[in-house]
Amino acid sequence: MKNNKIIQERLNLINNLKARRIIVSENVYNAMLNVPRHLFLPELNLDKAYIDTPQQIGKGQTISAPHMNAMMCEYLEIKPGDKILEIGTGSGYHAAILAELTGKDGIVYTIERIPELAIKAKEKLKELSYSNVEVIINDGTKGLESKAPFDKILVTAASPKIPKSLLVQLNPNNGILCIPVGKRHWDQDLIVINRIKGKYIKKKVCKVIFVPLIGENGFEK
Numbered sequence: 259m260k261n262n263k264i265i266q267e268r269l270n271l272i273n274n275l276k277a278r279r280i281i282v283s284e285n286v287y288n289a290m291l292n293v294p295r296h297l298f299l300p301e302l303n304l305d306k307a308y309i310d311t312p313q314q315i316g317k318g319q320t321i322s323a324p325h326m327n328a329m330m331c332e333y334l335e336i337k338p339g340d341k342i343l344e345i346g347t348g349s350g351y352h353a354a355i356l357a358e359l360t361g362k363d364g365i366v367y368t369i370e371r372i373p374e375l376a377i378k379a380k381e382k383l384k385e386l387s388y389s390n391v392e393v394i395i396n397d398g399t400k401g402l403e404s405k406a407p408f409d410k411i412l413v414t415a416a417s418p419k420i421p422k423s424l425l426v427q428l429n430p431n432n433g434i435l436c437i438p439v440g441k442r443h444w445d446q447d448l449i450v451i452n453r454i455k456g457k458y459i460k461k462k463v464c465k466v467i468f469v470p471l472i473g474e475n476g477f478e479k
């Protein structure tokens with residue numbers, strides 16, 4: 259695909275998400291416009307990079323449809339300088355959007371349990387000069403205690419329950435966690451939790467389908 263065509267397709271997709279009121283804030287609009295989604299996908303799927311649909315990224319894993327990336331970013335209300343934890347690096351695409359949103363004064367820690375995906379994502383993020391992202395190979399259901407607390411935590415795989423380890427690693431002063439919770443491969447809700455003055459305020463926002471979160475505080479392998 260020619261570069262101009264790619265840029266036009268990306269602009270059309272992002273404008274469509276805005277027209278549908280899925281993207282409402284200017285920072286999410288700009289961040290998604292800046293990240294070249296096609297470069298995070300396997301070559302086979304290149305022509306579908308700017309269609310609003312999930313895609314296979316190898317190792318049986320999928321990258322969400324762009325409207326889901328946008329929605330989750332809106333719920334997280336990311337401000338420049340936020341310290342962010344993502345669980346489920348996958349292709350690294352969503353980590354790049356988070357990096358755009360938090361900017362050079364912020365940092366994104368992203369954890370992936372499958373080493374091959376983590377290595378590929380790390381290389382891609384480096385190639386695209388996202389120096390404020392750190393990719394870690396581990397079981398993300400335990401969070402990342404050494405770097406806690408986090409202003410924002412995003413989980414991009416579905417968990418059978420909300421891991422306590424993540425709740426306690428949220429900034430007590432307005433930290434936000436966004437996580438899909440439900441059964442393996444079906445009946446899942448996207449949950450958004452605000453931690454304010456020691457309380458956790460939880461809301462269910464919509465039905466979703468994500469690949470399973472596998473680990474100590476998630477599903478069994």
Ligand code: SAH
Pocket residue numbers: 315319320321322345346347348349350351352353369370371372375396397398399414415469470471472473474476
């Ligand atoms: N955010 C990704 C898509 C994630 S798909 C992107 O933008 O491309 C979900 C990912 O979560 C998969 O890569 C899967 O391997 C990973 N995953 C599942 N359980 C995990 C765990 N316990 N810790 C870290 N990563 C996990």
